[in-house]
Amino acid sequence: MAERIAQLRARKEHSLEMGGAEGLRKHRESGRLPVRERIDMLVDPGSWFEIGALALPERRTAKHVPGDAVVTGFGLLDGRRVGVIGIDASVLAGTTAPISMRKQGRLIEHAQRHGFPLVLLCDADGGRMPDVSGWRFSGLPLDFTTFLKPPPGAPVVPRAAAVLGPSYGDSALHASTAHFVVMLQSSSIALSGPSVVEPAIGEKVTDEELGGPAAATEAGNAHLVVETEADAMDAIAAFLSYLPPNSTQEPPWGPPLAPARDPKDLEEIVPLGPRSGYDMRDVFACIADEASILPWADGWAGSVLCALGRIEGRPVGLIGNQPIVRAGALDPAALAKERAFVDLCDTFGLPLVFLHDVPGLMIGRAAERGGILHGYEALVSRIAEATVPKVGVVLRKAYGGGHFAMGGRPTKPDFLFAWPSAELGFMAPETGIRTIHRRKLEAVLAEQGPEAHAALVSELTAEWNADAEPWEAAAHLSLDDVIEPADTRRVVATAIAIAAHGRFGG
Missing domain, CATH: 1.20.5 (Single alpha-helices involved in coiled-coils or other helix-helix interfaces)
Structure with missing residues (x-):
């Protein structure tokens, strides 16, 4: 037994070597941290519980491939259980092969079966040749009923991904399933990398041009861009702090805090002139608790802002038109962004707060070819179907289909209010x-x-x-009330508490 234990310890020690001295040297020289240092940075000290450490590739070569280039396991993040998949790019560029995919699938299965969040650390150069070439590709252990989403009828678990290097193929697929994707300024994400794009279609392109932060955020493939890997881990921790472990449980509350700006400032922030610009982020700051706002996809479809936040400690989703971008008009990308955010909040029990200042939907050739009709129908249907508390406030203008796309009366908000400055039509x-x-x-x-x-x-x-003007709308109960701007935070908080009573911890 002593000999066997010694052999086990040697194998375990070998499994921790990752890419070895040379592989780790090259990896660090690229400005990236080894995967195990990333995991140590993410999870609480002493909480890491690994599975699959002794995995090896199906196709054995003289080269040592610890864990088949992926590290999987469980840990605590701020005291809450998470599952972690960390691609090891110091080993064969983190490329995917059958055993590494099976490891990832087992970790995902555990997270979904036992109902806790999944964190994906993405840094890989696609599939490994020849391990996935020819008939082997068709036989990969990839179950799309579980790999990309929970099995039918099972609770949904939050997925958060960090794009920490060139992330193609399997890593890009992981990120596409995530409710939140944070990426480094130095990273990229795309279906296939430049080494495949050029021989396939003759397009010579860099990592940054193909899937760098500018391209990824504009396409909605990333929700936040940060400078360092520590920043990325902090962003993941922040995102998960708003959400429950899975869709059957309530979101966690934080300590109630005063807003960063005095709600009375709203009277000055929002000008009366319908064509005058202002930053909707300033409105968020008067309504949400201080230091509680986490932007979600600001770089995608900037005419609508989405953010996670807290109001008197309760996690909420904030949605507001951005007047300084296309006057806040909603184009196809804005509709798709808002729908994805509504789905996130409704799935995990976060009340929705809609702040209307919308001139309408974009019209014209580009909007029609971009699918404005389908995007509009999909969004208003999703808002109407949402079961979380929904509260809307018309700040200034709310015209046409844009009003409905921001949670207007036909989408069944629990409460709909307006300021005296509101215009509806x-x-x-x-x-x-x-x-x-x-x-x-x-x-x-x-x-x-x-x-x-x-x-x-x-x-x-x-x-x-x-x-x-709002007076006739209030007289006919199209509005529940007309309120002073300074009362917005109090009114929204009380309306949510009433709508949540008995179901969402109200």
């Missing part, structure tokens, strides 16, 4: 009167001249604006 006044009264305006211009035309436009605009 089918479309903006300048567009509406020229559409509805086009012939009358043309006739007056032709028969009575520009002055009479301008007077008629002014008259029609005044009538339109009077009908768009």
Whole structure:
């Protein structure tokens, strides 16, 4: 037995070598940390519990391949259990082969079966040749009923991914399944890397051009970009702190804190002029608890902002139009982004707070070819189906389909409020009167001249604006109330508590 134990210890020690002295040297020279140092940085000290450490490739060569280039196991993150898949790019560039895929699949199965989050540390150069070539590729141990999502009827577990180097193939697939993807400025993510793209289609491209931060965030493949690997681990910890271990449990509350900005500042932050710009992030800062806002995909579809935050300690999802980007109008990408965020919050029990300042949906050739109709239908259906508390506040303007896409009355919000500055309607006044009264305006211009035309436009605009003000909407209960801007945080917090009562810890 002593000999056997000695043999076990030797094999275990060998499994910790990763790429060996030379492989680790090259890996560090690229500016990246070894996978085991990444895991130590992520999980609580002394909590790591590894499985599959003695795994070896199906195709054995003289080269040592510890763990078949992937480290899998469990640990505590801020005291909560997580499963971790860490690709070891110091070994054969972290390439994927049957045994490494089987290891990853087993870890995913554990996380889903036992209901705790999954953290994916991505850094790999795709599939390993010849291990996955020819018939072997078709026979890979990849079960799409479990690898990409939970089995039918099973709870959903949060998935968070860190893109820490060139991440292609399997690593990119992992990131595509994640509810939150943080990437380094120096990393990239794409279906296939430059070494495959050029011989396949003749396109010569760099890692950065193909899937660097600018490309990845614009495509919605990454939600946050950071400078260091420590920053990436902190971002993952922050993201998971808003979510429950799985979709059957309640999100964890934090200590209630005052907002970073005085809610009274809202009266000054949001200008009355519908064309005047301001930053919706400043509104978030007056409503959410201090230091609680985590942006989600700011680089993707910037006309709508999504963020995780807390209001009086309760985790919430914040959605607001961004007037300084396309006036806050919603294009196909914005609709897709908002739908994904609504799905995240509804899946894990986070109430939704909609802050309306939207001129409408983008129209025209580009929007139609981009799928605006399908994106709109998919979003409003998803909002309507959401079972978490939904509270909306119209700050300034809420026109047409954009209003509904921000949680307007047909999507069944629990409460819908407005500021005295709110304007509601089918479309903006300048567009509406020229559409509805086009012939009358043309006739007056032709028969009575520009002055009479301008007077008629002014008259029609005044009538339109009077009908768009919030008072009639409140009188007919299309709004639950008209509130002062300074009361927004208090009203939203109370409305959520009422809507959550008995179901979401209200």
